[in-house]
Amino acid sequence: xxxxxxxxxxxxxxxxxxxxxxxxxxxxxxxxxxxxxxxxxxxxxxxxxxxxxxxxxxxxxxxxxxxxxxxxxxxxxxxxxxxxxxxxxxxxxxxxxxxxxxxxxxxxxxxxxxxxxxxxxxxxxxxxxxxxxxxxxxxxxxxxxxxxxxxxxxxxx
Numbered sequence: 072x073x074x075x076x077x078x079x080x081x082x083x084x085x086x087x088x089x090x091x092x093x094x095x096x097x098x099x100x101x102x103x104x105x106x107x108x109x110x111x112x113x114x115x116x117x118x119x120x121x122x123x124x125x126x127x128x129x130x131x132x133x134x135x136x137x138x139x140x141x142x143x144x145x146x147x148x149x150x151x152x153x154x155x156x157x158x159x160x161x162x163x164x165x166x167x168x169x170x171x172x173x174x175x176x177x178x179x180x181x182x183x184x185x186x187x188x189x190x191x192x193x194x195x196x197x198x199x200x201x202x203x204x205x206x207x208x209x210x211x212x213x214x215x216x217x218x219x220x221x222x223x224x225x226x227x228x
Contacts, residue, residue, distance in 0.1 A: 073103035073170050074213065077134055078206060079127050079177040080111040087203045094210040101217035106206075107134055111177070120179045128182030131174060140169040141189045143181060144205060148192030153226060156193075157216035175205055 082088045098104050109130045115123055135141055140163065151159060163171065173193070176185070195208055218225035 072164060072167060073105065075105050075107060075139075075170060075172045076175070076206065076210065077107045077109065077131065077172055078175045078202070079109050079131070080202065081108050082203050082206055084203050087207050090207040091210055094207065094214050098210060098214045098217065101214075101221070104213075109134065121182075123177065124179050124182040125184075127177045128185040131176070131181075131185050132188060135172055135174075135188065136170075138169055139172045142171060142173050143185065143189045143192045144173060144175050144195065144209060145181065145192040146194055146197070146199065148194035150194045150196070153212065153215050154219055154228065156212060157219035160213075160216050161220055173209065175202055175209070178202060 082091055095104065095106065109127070112118075112123060112126055118126070174181075174185070174189075181189075195205060195212070200208065215226050
């Protein structure tokens with residue numbers, strides 16, 4: 072089993088990319104982890120939000136296998152405390168087999184087809200963050216979860 076973070080667009084803000092890289096490196100000590108970045112759509116000024124979501128959704132779904140456990144990072148998803156998230160990860164990993172694909176969509180969210188394909192939704196906060204910042208925050212939370220599961224002193228309660 073591996074964990075994949077699937078995102079729409081590149082991480083091109085320097086300090087976000089630096090933080091993200093740091094936590095990706097740390098996380099790989101605990102679990103096979105990979106990031107897949109879907110290129111942002113070009114020439115979208117004439118498209119509606121729904122058309123953009125539909126096109127991005129098609130690209131997302133092309134990168135998801137039928138056997139994947141797809142978790143959308145979405146404002147309407149379930150919120151967890153860090154320890155709860157760690158236990159949820161442990162529970163899912165114990166069932167084994169399926170790769171976990173966490174998906175961060177584009178600026179307008181997900182198409183209905185992507186929602187229908189998802190297995191669950193996760194919210195990092197009721198607040199809104201930039202899609203680039205969410206990447207670093209989420210990967211830090213994954214790293215934190217694994218340190219909690221290993222009983223390491225990164226997380227303090």
